[in-house]
Amino acid sequence: MKELITIGLPSKGRLKEKSILFFNDRGLKIVQSKKERNYFGAIENKPNVKIIFLHAKEIIQRIGDGTLDIGISGLDLLKESDINLQSKINIQKKLDYGNANLVIAVPDDWVDVQTIADLEEISFDIRSKRNTRLRVATKYPNLTNDFLISKGVTQYKLIPSLGATETYPFIGSSEIITDITSTGKTLADNNLRVLKDGVILSSNACLFIAKKKAAKLQPFLKSLG
Numbered sequence: 001m002k003e004l005i006t007i008g009l010p011s012k013g014r015l016k017e018k019s020i021l022f023f024n025d026r027g028l029k030i031v032q033s034k035k036e037r038n039y040f041g042a043i044e045n046k047p048n049v050k051i052i053f054l055h056a057k058e059i060i061q062r063i064g065d066g067t068l069d070i071g072i073s074g075l076d077l078l079k080e081s082d083i084n085l086q087s088k089i090n091i092q093k094k095l096d097y098g099n100a101n102l103v104i105a106v107p108d109d110w111v112d113v114q115t116i117a118d119l120e121e122i123s124f125d126i127r128s129k130r131n132t133r134l135r136v137a138t139k140y141p142n143l144t145n146d147f148l149i150s151k152g153v154t155q156y157k158l159i160p161s162l163g164a165t166e167t168y169p170f171i172g173s174s175e176i177i178t179d180i181t182s183t184g185k186t187l188a189d190n191n192l193r194v195l196k197d198g199v200i201l202s203s204n205a206c207l208f209i210a211k212k213k214a215a216k217l218q219p220f221l222k223s224l225g
Contacts, residue, residue, distance in 0.1 A: 015074075
């Protein structure tokens with residue numbers, strides 16, 4: 001009997017639909033139980049392949065710890081995870097969907113702040129006037145930190161975001177944010193705009209594999225093209 005291959009796919013939204021389509025287009029028809037809350041699927045005529053539908057963030061974790069062999073998730077989530085985890089995961093293929101940018105956005109009325117250099121200036125203003133640091137709300141602390149430090153911004157403090165990050169400046173929880181956006185509409189709707197040099201990472205969906213399983217997966221990966 002062939003060795004079992006476990007594949008993690010996003011459990012909701014457009015990423016889920018597009019990922020199922022990616023397999024179907026390659027003659028690997030994904031079948032799901034009709035039960036509403038069923039997290040498992042299979043590939044027609046491939047009894048040794050098991051599909052598990054998970055949150056995109058968890059797919060990265062599970063490939064890293066070897067529970068999953070293959071998965072589709074966002075490049076942003078891989079790059080945000082810790083270096084040790086990243087070292088256990090290979091990017092097998094970049095896919096042509098799930099495109100989005102992780103960006104730094106400021107309130108529209110900050111007319112003097114157009115670039116990262118302006119941000120450093122205003123952060124010193126805030127420090128001297130209020131004796132507090134510029135607060136940056138984000139779900140991406142690692143990528144945000146690395147980016148700001150690389151640009152010479154020092155006087156800031158990260159605020160972990162648990163929900164709608166774009167609301168944070170308007171409820172007084174932060175001055176600015178970093179967030180993932182595909183169209184920029186949600187930012188604009190919340191009176192925020194992206195700094196001219198404020199793209200931290202251009203992300204897209206990727207097919208990832210567990211590095212240590214690479215040899216066993218080769219025959220199956222050939223069918224994914």
